[in-house]
Amino acid sequence: MKKISFIILCGVLTFGCEIDEQINPNAPAVENIAEGATETDLNNLVTGVLARMRNSYSIYATATGTITRELYLFDADPRNTTDLIGTEGALDNDSFYTTANWINRYRTIKNCNILLESLPNADESVSAAERDGYSGFAKTMIAHQFLIIWGAYFDSGIRLDVDDPDDFGPLVTDEAQVLQYVRDLLDEANDELAGAEFAMIFTSGFDGFDTPTTFAQFNRALAARAAIYAGDGAAALNHLDDSFFDINGDLNVGPKMIFSTTGGDLLNDLFKTPGQNGNQIFASDTWINEAQAGDPRVSEKVTQRASSFTKSGITVNYETNLYATSTSPIDIIRNEELMLIYAEANITDGTNAEALAGINAVRAGWGWANPLAGTVTIDDVLYERRYSLWGEAHRMVDLRRTGNLNETYVTLDPVTTTDDDGNVIPATQEIFNQFPVPLDEVGN
Template identity: 25%
Template sequence: MKKRYLTLALAIGLLTTSCEKDYLDTSPTGSIDAGAAYATTKNATAAINGIYRAMIVRYLSSQGHFGHPAMMIILDVMGEDVVIPNTSNTWHLAETRWQAHRSETSTGDQLPYELYYRLIGNANIAIANIDNAAGAQSERDQIKGEALGLRAFSYFNLVQLFGKRYDAAAKPNSQLGVPLILAPTTEGLPRATVEDIYTQINKDLAEAATLLTTTRSYKSHINLEVIKGFQARVALVQQNWADAAKFAAEARKNYSPMTATQYQDGFSDISNPEWMWGFDHLEDQTEYFGAYHSYISCNFNSTNIRVDPKVINSKLYNQIPATDVRSKMWVKTPTTANSIVPTGGVRVAYMTQKFRLPGTPSTSTMGDIPYMRAAEMYLIEAEAQARLGNNSAAASVLFDLVSKRDASYTLSTKTGAALIDEILFNRRVELWGEGFRFTDLKRLNQPLNRNDANISSSVAVLFDVPAGDNQWEFLIPRREINANLAIVQNPL
C-alpha cells in the first residue's frame, strides 16, 4: 500500500528485516519482524535495539550522511568553530556553505527529517504496543521509558532545525514546528506549533523519568540520567533556567570530569567515566567510510582525513590557555613530532587531535561516539545559574569542570554577562565537534560570524547570517511536501 506520509513509510521499514537470535542478547544491532516485535519483552528489546541502530546507518545511500553522528558534524561545520580547511574533499561542503539545508531536495536537508522521523515512527510503535508484551513489568517500563526518551530526543532535534527558535518571552510560541505524530498512522498531518512540540517533549521526558532507573545493560541505551540530561538540554533552550540547573545537576551526579590523561585518549571509547550516553561501536556494525571517525578523527586512513582534516577556528583556539589540556586537542603549527595523521595525510594549522582511533594510521573506524557527556551538564548548570543571577554558584560549577582541564585555572570572579561569556567560551571549546554550535547560536539568537579567522572564502562562501534570519530554519524536504498535502514550507 502506498503511504501518503513519507516518514511513516521509512519508520515501518526498520522493522521488516528478519530476526536473528543473536540480536536478542547483544547491545544495539539489528531489528525484528514487526508482527512479533512486541509479543514479548525479549523481542521488544531487540526492536528497541533496532531503533538505536537506526541512529547510525547511512541515509539516502550517502556515506557522508550516516545518521545522528553525521548531524553532529553537520551542525558544527554550519557554525564557525569546526572548520573545513580546503576543498580537496567535498563531503559536508554544501552544509558548511549553508546551501544544503536551504535546498528542499538536497541530501543534507532530507537527512534530519528522515532520520528523526524514522526514530519517532518506531518509538511510536513501541509505545503503542509494549504494555501488552509478555514479560516482567520492570522490563516493560524500561522499554517504554527508552522509547519515550528516543521520541523526545528526536522531536527536540527536529523542532530546533525546522522551526524558529524558542522564545520564553513570547509564550505561547505559535510559530510552526513540525508534524506531531504520536501514534502509527498513514495520514499526513499539519505542522504543530513550536510550543506544542516542546510541551510534548517535556511530557514524554517526565513520563520516561517515572519508568526508568539509573540501571542499564549498556551505556549505548537511555537511562534515567540520560533523561535528566535531555530535560536539562530542553530547559536550556526554553530559557527555563531553574529547571536547566536542577536537571543538569541531577544528571551528572554519578559522573565526574575525566582526568587530563583521559582527555588525551582520543574521544573514541565509551568506557570513559565522563560519558553518559554514546554509540558503542561493535565489530559487526562498522560503517567503514560512512562513520563518524572517518570525518572527525585525526588519523583514520580515509581520503577525507588525509586531504581535509578538520581544524578549529583560530580566534577560538588562541584564547585557550597553554596550561589547559584542551589546547592539546589541536595543533597550531603541526609537525611530524607533535601531530598524528594517517600515512600521506596533510598537516594544516590548527588541525584537530581531539578524536583519535587506535593505530597510526588507523584502518578501523571502530570508534565509539559521545552523545552526552557530564561536561555538558556542568556547563548547562553553570550557564543556567549565571542567568538566574547566582554568580557564585555558577562560578563554582564552572570551576569544578575547568579546573580539571587546567590546573592553573582559578575561581572566576566575573559576574553577569562577563561570566556568561566565560561559560559559553568553555562550552565552545569543550564540546567542539560534538554537534552543538549551530543550535547554540540559534538558541542564543546570535548571528553567524566567520570573519577574521582561518576560514577560507572558497570553502565557507557564506560568512555572515543575522540572528533570526530565515536561513536559520531547515526547509521541509520536497519529498515530504509531495507526500503530505497538509504540510507547508518554511519561508524561502
C-alpha cells in the same frame, strides 16, 4: 512524510544484521510484535533503537559545525565546503545534509513507537513493571531524537505527531511548543521509570545507566538540557539534582553511542585518520585563534598539520583529534555538559558564585589552573561550551537560542573563489539559522 519502514536489528551485544520490513501475508513482522510481543521481540526493538540513533549523527555534527565555522569536513562532496557556508546561496532541501538526519531520527522514533504500541498486548510473561521500563526507555529516546531534530530544523518545522504512519501531524514551527512537548515526554518517562523493572539488554555504552534508577538519571540530564534550551534555569537546576551531575566528578561520565568493527555494524565516522586530506575534519582557524591562551582543550581536540591545506577556497591548519579510533564512543550527554548547564542555569537564577563554580569545575577537570573570577555572563558560558563541546553538534543550537547566530559570534574564515576572468576574489558567505524541511515533506 514518506512512510518509514520498520527495522529490526539483530543481535544483542553487538549491532548488525539490518533487516528491512518484509511482506509476509501469514505473519507480518509488525503485526506479530503488536500482538503478543515477547521479551525477545521487545529487546530486539530496544537494540534497534540504540543502533539506529547512531546513523547520520556524523552528518548532523559536521553540517551544524560548518555552519557555525567551528569545523570543516573536506571530503569528496564539495557541498560540505560550499553549500554549508553559503557560497552557493540557500541550503538545498533535497541534499544529504538536509535529508539524512531527518530520515534517521524519525526512523529511530518509529522503532520507539512500535515498541510503545506493542506493550499493551505484550505476552503475559512481560510484567507490568517491565512494560513501564520499556515505555520509559522509549519515551526518553524519542525525546532525545526530537531535541536533535529541533536543533537542526528549528522554525522550518518538525513533526511531533508521528504515531500513525498513515496520518502524520502537521509541521510544528513554534519553538516553545516543541520544547514543552519534549519536556512533557521526558517527565512521563521519568514517572514510569520510578516503578519500573528492566528486562532489556543495553550496549556497553549504557554501563552505569542500565537500571531504572540510573537510566532515570540520564532522563533527568536530558530534561536539564531541554529546560536550559527553553530558558528555564530553575527547572534545569531541579533536574540536575536528580541526574548524574557531579560538580566534583569525572567530566566524561555519561551514556554513549558505541561502534565496532563487527560485520554489518557502524564505525564512528567522526574519527578521521591523521594526516589525510581527502576525508578529514579540520578545525576552523578562528576556533584556534579565538581560544584563551593556554586552553588545554585546543591541543587535546585538534592537531596542527605540517603545512596548511586549502579546498574550495578555505585554508586550514589543524585537524581533528577528537576521537582516538574508529570505534571510539560518542557521548550522548556527559557530566561536563551538565556542569556547564549548572553554570548557565545559575546565571539565569542569579547565583553568580555557583555559576563560577560550574565553569571552574570544568576548567579544573581539564587540569587548567586558570579559574574565572568576577561576574559570570552568558558569553562566559558560551566560550566554555564552544571549547568543551567542539565538534559535538552543540554550537549552532547554543548560538541560535541565545540570539547570537550571526557574524558577531561567528567569525567568518577568509574564503576565496575565482571570478569569470580567473581572478581570485573573496567569496560571499552566509550564516544559516536552520536547515530546510526535506523536499519530500513540503506540502505534506
